[in-house]
Amino acid sequence: MAGKVYEFPDDCHYSESDEWVRVDGATARIGITDYAQSELSDIVFVELPEVGTQVEIGDSFGVVESVKAVSDLIAPVPGEVTETNTALEDSPEWLNEEPYGRGWIVAIEIEDLESLDNLMNAEAYQKYVEERSGS
């Protein structure tokens, strides 16, 4: 069986719960990875947090639902939600189509930039995915 080929952009940090984080100054844009969207497939609903919500690392800040399954969105960094991608409410399929682009989910004002050190780089995350998909 040919293993699936996933994208792992170099400019992102990655969490063990399959979120990506792209940092610009103190703002982190967050979404789910190509691997995560592929595992879920057919995403039909995204539950977004309110702007202003405070999150800690490990908090569930939203939900992604596919036809098959429900998956919690887990905060990879601490901070305040400053923006949400409300276009996903009508176009949840963007999460499948462009997980690192217009499928971004929230922006968080990072409270503690050192928290990024706990995340994986692209290479480490790719290894982490390959271990689990076992193909």
Next chain:
Amino acid sequence: MGEALKQTPLHARHVEASARMVPFAGWDMPVLYGSIVDEHRAVRRSAGLFDVSHMGELRIRGPQAAALAQRLLTNDVVDAPVGRVRYGLLCQEDGGVIDDVTAYRVAEDDVLLCVNASNIAADLEWLRKVQAQSGLDCEVHDESDATALLAIQGPAALEITAGLLEDGGQAPRRWRFREARLAGVPVWLSRTGYTGEDGYEIFVASQQAVALWDALVAAGADRLALAGLGARDTLRSEMAYPLYGHELDLGRNPLEAGLERFVRFGAGFIGETALAALHPGGPAERLVGLLLEGRAVPRPGFAILADRPVGRVTSGTFAPSVERSIAMGYVPADLAEPGTRLAVEIRGRQVPCTVTETPFYNRKS
């Protein structure tokens, strides 16, 4: 747990096609090849090919085969002419549903029941028990392992199949079947399905299933998508077709499930007396279709609420062709009228919904 999953004769084809395989009723089955939604839409717009070889085939043969089938099945079998397919329920004495099946009138002395994979063993035991108790002159055989079942469904399904039909014969009409040869392979071609689209279910000997699959794939080319159990479930959900273990079980009867058109009172089936007496004023609960607001997905087991909890979701999904979230579930009869406003509790939130006419999807719309 721990027991090896069974594989259909087409297992290698699914793996080659990068299907995602999941356990289903003891079988290792393809849930999707790429996208449930894409496969669903392919079936609605053109055609899809399903491997449903996990389904069971129980054959009743002998001079009183039809009489036994009639004892077992709520729908009419005895008066069904050879070549007819009937949908019906196997009921216990109390009217509870053992399985929902299709009955094929193969010959005067020959009836095939196509049964749910999860129920093969229980059905076989029931058939043999009823046969022994009734003393009817016939034998029950389990042909499940020797038989594969493919379904080609969608508006292009008949045309794709016609190119492989060697005898040039007519397509069977709806709810009819006949013997045929497709690409040299002897089959039973049945004009039935579980998607709401036109098409066939095709019975074939297990050892020839791959040859038939390959011939259909080649003939269908880009008009035919491989479709997994995920799309099969969203398609049947849009049609509000029941699935055993969800809408039907031993604690439910065909009348609450809204299947009275498949119950032939007077036919003499087991459970008939109970069903006739059970609901003098109509069933206390009825199976309804629910159309939800928003796109959150109602999953089986979620609570259905009025001013209080009134039932549970039996099946629910985002419906790709309706483009809404839909559900089925049993509610008190006074809340079963179309237009009734209810809610489904999804992760602690009450999502409003409306009892709606089914099917959810209409082919002409």
